[in-house]
Amino acid sequence: MAKSDDCVHIFQGLLVFGNVVIGICGIALTAECIYFVSNPHGVHPLLKATENGDIYPAAWIGIFVGLALFALSILGIIGVIKASRTLLLVYIILMLITFAFEMASCITAATYRDSLTPELFLKQMLERYQKSEPANNSDNEVTQTWDKLMLQNHCCGVLGPSDWQEYTSAFRLTHSDADYPWPRKCCVLDAQGLPVNLDGCKLGVPGYYNSNGCYDAISGPANTHAWGVAWFGFAILCWTFCVLLGTMFYWSGIEY
Amino acid sequence: RPHSRPRHPGAGTMLPLLLLLLPAAHGIAQLEYTPALTQTPELEGVTTASTFVLDQPRCVFREYGNADIWLVVALDQAAYTFNNSARPGTPETAFQDFPDPVRAYMTLNATLANYPCPKPAGDITVLRVGSETSCAQNATRPTCNGPLPGPGPYRVKFLALEGSEPVAETAWSEQIMLRTVKSSSSISTTGSGHSAGMIAITTILSILFAILLAGLVAMLVFWGSDSCGGSSTFSKPESVTVRRYNTHHVYDQPAARL
Numbered sequence: 001m002a003k004s005d006d007c008v009h010i011f012q013g014l015l016v017f018g019n020v021v022i023g024i025c026g027i028a029l030t031a032e033c034i035y036f037v038s039n040p041h042g043v044h045p046l047l048k049a050t051e052n053g054d055i056y057p058a059a060w061i062g063i064f065v066g067l068a069l070f071a072l073s074i075l076g077i078i079g080v081i082k083a084s085r086t087l088l089l090v091y092i093i094l095m096l097i098t099f100a101f102e103m104a105s106c107i108t109a110a111t112y113r114d115s116l117t118p119e120l121f122l123k124q125m126l127e128r129y130q131k132s133e134p135a136n137n138s139d140n141e142v143t144q145t146w147d148k149l150m151l152q153n154h155c156c157g158v159l160g161p162s163d164w165q166e167y168t169s170a171f172r173l174t175h176s177d178a179d180y181p182w183p184r185k186c187c188v189l190d191a192q193g194l195p196v197n198l199d200g201c202k203l204g205v206p207g208y209y210n211s212n213g214c215y216d217a218i219s220g221p222a223n224t225h226a227w228g229v230a231w232f233g234f235a236i237l238c239w240t241f242c243v244l245l246g247t248m249f250y251w252s253g254i255e256y
Numbered sequence: 257r258p259h260s261r262p263r264h265p266g267a268g269t270m271l272p273l274l275l276l277l278l279p280a281a282h283g284i285a286q287l288e289y290t291p292a293l294t295q296t297p298e299l300e301g302v303t304t305a306s307t308f309v310l311d312q313p314r315c316v317f318r319e320y321g322n323a324d325i326w327l328v329v330a331l332d333q334a335a336y337t338f339n340n341s342a343r344p345g346t347p348e349t350a351f352q353d354f355p356d357p358v359r360a361y362m363t364l365n366a367t368l369a370n371y372p373c374p375k376p377a378g379d380i381t382v383l384r385v386g387s388e389t390s391c392a393q394n395a396t397r398p399t400c401n402g403p404l405p406g407p408g409p410y411r412v413k414f415l416a417l418e419g420s421e422p423v424a425e426t427a428w429s430e431q432i433m434l435r436t437v438k439s440s441s442s443i444s445t446t447g448s449g450h451s452a453g454m455i456a457i458t459t460i461l462s463i464l465f466a467i468l469l470a471g472l473v474a475m476l477v478f479w480g481s482d483s484c485g486g487s488s489t490f491s492k493p494e495s496v497t498v499r500r501y502n503t504h505h506v507y508d509q510p511a512a513r514l
Contacts (some may be wrong), residue, residue: 092475096468103461110454119445123455126440167440177305178403202387203309204300205380228261231303234457241464248471252478 012080015250018243019076025236026069032232033062036225046142046218050120058109058229065102069236072098076243080250088251095244099237106233114227118215122158126169130183146214147185155214156186161204163213186210284340289316290431291327291412292381307386313414313426314381315373320424322493323416324367329385329404330360333432335411340422350398355405362415363401379446385412407434489491 037057079087128142150156157163161182164171169209171183179202187201187209195201200208293302294309302309310327317325326344337359342349344362351361364383374380385401392402404410409431414423 089475092472096465096472099465099468103465106461107454107458110448110457114449114451114454117445119443123440123443123445127442163298165301165435165437167438167443169440172437174401176389178386180308181301181304181307186394199384200380202301203380203382203384204302206297209300230457234461237461237464241468244468245471248468252475256448 009021010119011246013249014081015080015243016077018239018246019073019080022076022236023054023070023073025239026066026073028066029069029232029236030063030066032228033066035057036228037063039225045138045145046124047116047222048112048138049118050124058105058112059225061101061105061108061231062233065098065105067093067239068098068101076247080247083163084204085193085251085254088247088254092244092251096198099240102233102237106237109226109230113223113230116219116226118158118213118221120127120213121218122163124168124183125158126171127128129168129171130174132174141239149214149217150183150185150210151189153217154164154188154220155212155217156182156210157213158215158218159213160211161186161209175243178205182209260303284422287316287426289313289414289426290429291414293432297380297441299382303434304386305407305433305437307384308410309382309417309433310385310412310429310436312371312375312381312383314371314375316414317368317371317416317424318373318428319417320418321368323418323423324365325371326366326415326417326473327385327412328360328362328415329354329410329412331355332361332409332411335413335428339417340425343420344417345398347398350391350395351400351402352393352395352398361398363399365399379416395425404434407436409433
């Protein structure tokens with residue numbers, strides 16, 4: 001009896017430990033998702049304007065799932081220590097529901113990240129940057145965001161200045177190709193915000209214009225957000241799976 | 257001289273003069289230089305949708321210090337039918353009527369002083385054809401260096417004129433094609449496929465969830481059935497053995513009374 005008692009105690013200890021980890025991870029997930037929801041990285045106008053949905057639904061679900069995980073982990077610890085069948089049954093069912101929600105959040109975040117292709121931003125930029133009759137406020141925001149982006153990151157366009165040469169654009173409708181092969185913000189600017197050498201910029205002389213594209217600067221934060229929600233959630237769910245299996249075995253072994 | 261015809265007094269000198277002039281009129285010097293798009297340094301804007309960039313003809317027109325050097329821009333098909341006696345600044349070579357009916361126009365007037373030889377190393381010496389937008393519609397500026405109206409192809413050559421007479425020309429350049437512009441609505445934003453990571457997450461999580469659901473179903477089906485829970489490894493601290501003992505006790509007592 002002593003040996004099986006030891007086994008029981010070890011198993012209980014493992015389950016309690018598992019639940020403690022789940023509780024801590026739940027708090028961490030909540031904190032991470034709150035950070036993503038509130039973080040002013042500055043590219044949000046671009047993401048919002050893509051009409052592809054955004055990271056927010058996945059992040060909001062993550063917040064509530066994190067809190068639920070924390071609460072349920074406490075319930076689980078109590079249930080394991082008391083060896084109560086009803087408590088553990090409630091725990092298992094609620095955990096499965098939380099598991100399903102978190103699964104949805106992870107998949108949404110991963111799918112969303114996949115949709116952020118360069119073509120998506122290219123099309124948005126060409127159709128909206130410096131649109132002469134902005135249809136709504138988000139067009140203005142797109143223009144301002146791109147101006148700030150190109151200024152701060154010393155980049156031009158999505159893939160390069162040739163974006164403005166290869167495709168028609170709203171910008172091209174109001175700015176002739178000979179005077180503005182690409183927007184002035186693509187030029188290397190001096191302290192007053194004027195091009196250092198306008199002819200050099202129009203010709204495309206290396207050193208007087210920004211030759212690399214802004215896609216890395218846009219997709220970087222979006223990548224971090226999406227993978228943070230998706231992969232961290234995935235890791236938590238794997239751990240939760242193990243703890244739940246253990247709890248099920250434990251539950252089926254409890255005698256009435 | 258009874259049989260000689262009376263001659264005009266200057267006829268004797270005129271014929272040799274005419275003979276001298278004829279070769280000069282047909283003798284526009286053919287310079288061994290072919291205008292070309294700028295290769296060094298590499299320029300992002302060497303061709304745009306309406307402009308292109310040529311190397312300056314340095315050290316080419318050295319013997320023509322008095323000449324005006326003009327750039328002739330022609331449609332590819334009209335290049336070899338271009339008449340060198342065309343004058344710049346006339347309606348036949350006006351930029352504003354290019355490409356129809358004018359098939360070749362003359363622009364970018366310069367002299368040898370604008371193209372000093374040799375070219376200082378490190379300087380970028382180029383000619384941007386199509387950079388003047390202010391005079392593109394102005395018919396009073398027929399030698400305007402205006403933006404080209406289409407993607408081409410075009411050919412160019414340099415022509416040196418002294419007074420109004422052509423004295424030297426370079427070869428015609430290769431065909432110059434400008435950039436053709438695609439419509440931005442042709443960019444497809446859908447269906448880049450799913451990344452391996454997303455597929456892995458979905459598959460693995462679905463399998464795990466299915467296993468958990470199966471486990472839950474198994475739990476509920478075998479709720480409290482002794483056949484499965486026969487290995488009662490985990491016992492509640494107090495109650496179990498006591499209950500069993502009570503059951504036996506209840507059964508035993510009536511038998512004992514009897």
